[in-house]
Structures are given as C-alpha cells and as structure tokens.
Amino acid sequence: MKNVRRFLVFAACSALSCALGCGGGSSSNRSSSGTSGTTSNQTIASSGPNVAAITVNSGPPGNGGYANGAFATATVCSPGTSTCQTIGGLLVDTGSVGLRIVSSVLTIALPQQKSASGSPVVECLQFLDSYSWGPVQTADIEIASEKAGSVPIHVLSDTDFMVPASCSSAGPSADTLATLGANGILGVGLFPQDCGPACVQSSTNTTPPQNAYYECPATGCQAIFETLPQQVQNPVALFAKDNNGIIVELPPVSGAELSVNGSLVFGIGTQTNNGLAGATVYTAGSLTSSSPGNFTTSFNGQTFSDNSFIDSGSNGYFFPDSSITVCSDNSGFYCPSSRLNLSASNQGATAGSGTVDFSVANADSLFSNASDSAFGDLAGPAPNDFDWGLPFFYGRNVFVAIEGTNAPGGTAPYWAY
Amino acid sequence: MSKGQMDFIRCGLLMAAVIPATAFPARAALGGDASTIQSDQVHMQGTRRIIPADSYTVHEIQGASGTVVREYFSSQGIVFAVSWHGPWMPDMRQIMGSYFEQYSQAAESHHSARLGRRPVMVEQPGLVIQSGGHLRSFAGKAYIPDMLPTGVRAEDIQ
Numbered sequence: 001m002k003n004v005r006r007f008l009v010f011a012a013c014s015a016l017s018c019a020l021g022c023g024g025g026s027s028s029n030r031s032s033s034g035t036s037g038t039t040s041n042q043t044i045a046s047s048g049p050n051v052a053a054i055t056v057n058s059g060p061p062g063n064g065g066y067a068n069g070a071f072a073t074a075t076v077c078s079p080g081t082s083t084c085q086t087i088g089g090l091l092v093d094t095g096s097v098g099l100r101i102v103s104s105v106l107t108i109a110l111p112q113q114k115s116a117s118g119s120p121v122v123e124c125l126q127f128l129d130s131y132s133w134g135p136v137q138t139a140d141i142e143i144a145s146e147k148a149g150s151v152p153i154h155v156l157s158d159t160d161f162m163v164p165a166s167c168s169s170a171g172p173s174a175d176t177l178a179t180l181g182a183n184g185i186l187g188v189g190l191f192p193q194d195c196g197p198a199c200v201q202s203s204t205n206t207t208p209p210q211n212a213y214y215e216c217p218a219t220g221c222q223a224i225f226e227t228l229p230q231q232v233q234n235p236v237a238l239f240a241k242d243n244n245g246i247i248v249e250l251p252p253v254s255g256a257e258l259s260v261n262g263s264l265v266f267g268i269g270t271q272t273n274n275g276l277a278g279a280t281v282y283t284a285g286s287l288t289s290s291s292p293g294n295f296t297t298s299f300n301g302q303t304f305s306d307n308s309f310i311d312s313g314s315n316g317y318f319f320p321d322s323s324i325t326v327c328s329d330n331s332g333f334y335c336p337s338s339r340l341n342l343s344a345s346n347q348g349a350t351a352g353s354g355t356v357d358f359s360v361a362n363a364d365s366l367f368s369n370a371s372d373s374a375f376g377d378l379a380g381p382a383p384n385d386f387d388w389g390l391p392f393f394y395g396r397n398v399f400v401a402i403e404g405t406n407a408p409g410g411t412a413p414y415w416a417y
Numbered sequence: 418m419s420k421g422q423m424d425f426i427r428c429g430l431l432m433a434a435v436i437p438a439t440a441f442p443a444r445a446a447l448g449g450d451a452s453t454i455q456s457d458q459v460h461m462q463g464t465r466r467i468i469p470a471d472s473y474t475v476h477e478i479q480g481a482s483g484t485v486v487r488e489y490f491s492s493q494g495i496v497f498a499v500s501w502h503g504p505w506m507p508d509m510r511q512i513m514g515s516y517f518e519q520y521s522q523a524a525e526s527h528h529s530a531r532l533g534r535r536p537v538m539v540e541q542p543g544l545v546i547q548s549g550g551h552l553r554s555f556a557g558k559a560y561i562p563d564m565l566p567t568g569v570r571a572e573d574i575q
Contacts, residue, residue: 095552207482384549
C-alpha cells in the first residue's frame with residue numbers, strides 16, 4: 001500500500017490545478033455499460049445557481065491520496081461580513097451532516113459558539129477508526145449560489161482544547177489534511193442537524209451523550225446538551241431555497257479512472273433541473289428511530305434489516321460475504337480472482353423496493369495504476385451491515401431528502417434513485 | 418435456528434436479570450475478569466442484563482446514551498468477546514481493556530492504509546475486530562480467538 005500512496009501523491013500534484021473544484025462541466029455524455037446496474041438515461045445537471053461542481057480525484061495535494069472521494073468547494077464568511085474564504089477539497093458526505101473544516105486550512109477568524117455558562121462549545125465526532133475534535137464556530141456559507149447565514153460548523157483541531165479520553169478512544173485523530181485526507185467534510189446527509197434530539201435535554205433524556213458536545217472552560221471539558229439550532233447544521237437545510245435535499249450526480253465509472261466530474265444539485269423538485277423524474281423513493285429511519293438513516297438490504301440469503309445505508313463518504317461497497325476473497329495485503333477490500341456480478345434488493349424503512357445489480361472487482365487490480373482515484377467496482381467486507389458507498393453513485397443520480405422537509409414523492413428522510 | 422440458539426434465547430427470557438449500576442473498583446474489560454464488567458457498567462451509567470448460554474454468559478449493558486455493549490464471559494472467568502451497537506461508539510479504551518493498545522495500533526494502521534472511510538476489519542492472531550456503521554448508527558465486535566469457548570463461533574457474538 002505504501003507504494004500506492006506514494007504514487008498518489010504525484011497524482012495529487014498533477015491535479016493541483018483542480019484543487020479548488022475544477023470545471024463546472026460534467027461528464028454527462030457517457031453511456032452506461034449496464035454491467036453495474038446503473039441507469040442508461042442519466043442526465044447530469046450542467047452548471048447553474050443550484051449546482052455545485054464535484055470531482056472525484058485523489059483530493060487536495062498533501063493528503064496522501066484518496067480513493068473514491070468526491071470533493072466540492074464552499075465559501076465560508078464571518079457572519080454578516082465580507083471576510084470570506086473559498087475552500088475546495090471538501091469531501092461530499094451523504095453519511096454525515098454538517099460542514100467541518102480542518103483548522104489549519106481555515107485562514108479567517110470565525111466567532112466561537114458559547115455554552116449557557118459562557119464557555120466555548122467543542123464537539124467530538126467519532127468515526128469507525130478515528131475521531132475529529134474541535135470548536136463549534138459560526139459562519140455564513142455559500143455553495144454554488146445557495147446561501148445560509150450564521151451556520152454552526154465544526155472546526156477540526158485537537159490542539160485548542162484538551163481532548164477527552166473517551167473521544168480519542170475510537171482511534172487516531174483526523175483533523176489535518178494528512179489525517180482526514182480532505183480540507184473538510186461537507187455533510188449533506190438525511191438530517192437537519194448532526195445529533196438531533198439525542199443531544200437535547202428532556203424529561204426522558206437527562207444525561208448528555210459522551211462523545212458529542214462539550215463545554216470547555218479552562219478547568220476542562222464536560223459533556224453538555226446542545227439545542228437543535230446550536231448543533232452543527234446541515235447547511236442545505238438552512239439555504240433560503242432549494243433546501244429540502246440534494247442530488248449527487250456522477251457519471252458511470254468502469255474499472256479505474258484518473259478522475260471524474262459530476263454535480264451536486266440542491267433542492268428536490270424545486271427547480272427545472274432537480275425533479276425526481278423516474279427515481280424510486282426509499283424511505284430511511286428517522287433520527288429518533290433505533291436505526292437512523294438506515295433501510296433494509298437483502299443480499300445472498302442475508303437480510304440486513306434496518307442495517308443498510310447509502311454513503312458517498314464510504315469509498316466502496318461494504319458487506320459481508322465469506323465466499324469472496326479478502327485482499328492479502330489489505331483486509332479492508334475484496335480481491336476476487338475475477339470480477340463478480342452480484343445483485344441485492346433494497347427496501348425502504350416504510351416505502352420503496354427495488355433490485356440493484358453491482359459488480360465487485362479485484363481491489364489490487366483497481367489500485368494497480370497509482371494515479372487513478374475513481375474506482376467503479378471497489379468493495380470490501382463489513383461486520384453485519386450493507387454500506388452502499390461511492391461506487392453506488394457512479395452512473396446513478398442519488399437523491400437525499402432531509403428529514404422534516406417537504407420533499408416530493410415520499411416522506412423524508414429518504415433516498416431516491 | 419439451531420438448538421443452541423433456541424436454548425440461548427429461552428435461557429435469556431427465563432433468567433435475564435436487571436442489575437443496577439453500583440461502584441465496584443476494577444478496570445479493563447476484554448480479557449478481564451467479572452469485576453471489569455461491573456466497571457464498564459458504571460462507566461456507561463448503564464443497566465445490566467445477564468443472559469446465560471451453554472458455556473458462557475452474556476452481560477448486556479444498556480448505556481444511558483442508548484449504546485448497548487455485550488460482554489461475553491466464559492466459565493473460565495474471562496471476558497472473551499465484546500460487541501456493541503447504538504447511536505454512539507462505546508468508549509473503546511474502557512471496553513477493550515488491556516487490548517486497547519493493540520486496538521489503537523490496528524485502528525491507526527487501518528486509518529492510514531488508504532484514505533477513505535470504510536469498516537474496520539482487523540484479523541490478528543490474538544485479536545479480531547469488526548466495526549461498521551455510520552454516524553448515529555454503529556455496530557461492531559471484538560474477540561480473542563484463542564479464548565472462544567469450545568463450540569462457540571464468531572457468528573455467535575452479536
């Protein structure tokens with residue numbers, strides 16, 4: 001893997017001119033091969049007021065090389081001022097909510113959110129193999145021509161405030177370009193806030209969750225409750241218009257490609273370029289359910305009941321199948337001797353069902369050309385769930401409707417494709 | 418469903434008991450003894466349910482924040498496996514006990530192997546870790562292969 005990463009640094013350098021989201025255009029005129037089960041009549045929105053360009057490439061230079069990362073650009077401003085910074089290399093993530101920016105990338109000062117007792121509010125965000133820690137600050141956000149004012153965002157830094165041991169227990173810190181692999185994360189998932197009612201005090205919720213929000217006076221950080229409006233917000237939900245969801249539109253990728261261009265479209269059914277058209281709506285578990293953001297996938301005799309999800313921030317299809325060989329050099333990916341054509345069926349939490357055909361290629365073969373960063377059939381093992389990662393998005397427009405909004409075609413939160 | 422699984426569930430229904438959290442001094446969990454389970458329960462401010470199986474007992478701790486941790490306790494007196502599911506990752510330092518350093522190194526190596534988010538699937542001679550899910554919905558397990566009681570399969574750890 002080391003060699004792969006070294007070569008990817010070169011790829012990152014060659015992509016330097018693309019670092020801030022190259023091109024507004026998209027590769028919309030390829031025909032689907034049909035082998036990955038994608039639709040053949042995909043239309044990718046061209047640039048427009050509600051369209052942000054996204055690029056799948058190795059990520060911002062200096063990150064070590066990203067596999068299957070879709071990146072976008074946003075402008076953040078100190079609220080109500082013209083002190084702004086445009087930041088590219090933000091990972092487009094339908095599996096999380098909120099804008100998170102690596103502290104060392106941020107060059108403008110943003111106001112710090114304070115708790116009821118006047119102390120800085122700091123957030124812990126745990127991933128499967130790492131954590132991000134840092135202050136909650138407030139920014140005006142502009143993406144394409146969509147604007148949201150005074151949005152709580154997460155600034156990633158573990159040096160400003162002492163990290164609680166329970167936060168850092170999940171793994172290493174991911175708060176720099178090198179460790180996060182991106183300048184930040186643009187979380188545009190199914191929910192309006194990143195925590196929701198679980199972080200709000202109520203008669204039935206009397207203990208603030210560990211590993212979420214903290215107040216950090218000089219004496220040390222303590223877990224606190226955080227009201228819904230103070231939580232890190234899905235910026236899309238706060239846009240003045242086109243605020244009920246997004247569409248991720250990426251062209252088909254067969255095998256491995258250097259980079260791929262597509263569109264992140266804001267709003268569902270709010271403009272001429274964001275209608276549901278023929279997409280099927282699959283509802284997902286609400287934020288207060290026992291399986292937030294999940295639906296059900298059946299595959300190879302296994303049913304992952306309310307334990308399946310669509311996540312552009314995951315870089316492959318991840319599911320358990322003991323019959324597929326795991327790569328000898330990387331236990332995170334599958335390495336079948338020949339490409340496998342597979343099929344699974346998805347069922348919404350309350351509505352929607354359909355079959356998905358997909359393929360699994362040998363990850364070592366996909367990674368063999370070190371300059372490539374978009375991989376169509378990349379997959380790997382998972383414990384007991386089905387994670388439809390970025391390969392699912394290739395050649396398929398995926399709608400993400402935000403809970404609590406009035407989105408057409410079904411009750412949000414939902415996916416449609 | 419196998420007879421073993423049925424027995425497991427039947428025993429669970431008959432014998433499940435809820436034990437309130439009380440302070441017992443101890444530390445560590447995976448690889449630790451019974452007192453370490455108590456320690457985890459206190460740490461999670463949780464309630465505990467004990468579900469006996471043929472050759473082990475499952476101590477299920479329901480944490481205050483909604484995450485459930487199960488600790489698999491052998492008749493030899495060792496926690497040979499832990500599992501978790503819920504809206505938050507458990508405190509891995511707490512539940513991995515003396516295996517935390519090994520877990521940390523595995524997570525670090527996984528994180529740096531190839532940037533991009535994916536489940537943690539680590540298989541080492543002395544430790545297996547499987548961790549998946551996404552924000553607000555995590556699930557995983559870790560176990561010590563050499564300490565699995567006879568007849569217990571990895572799939573039995575849920």
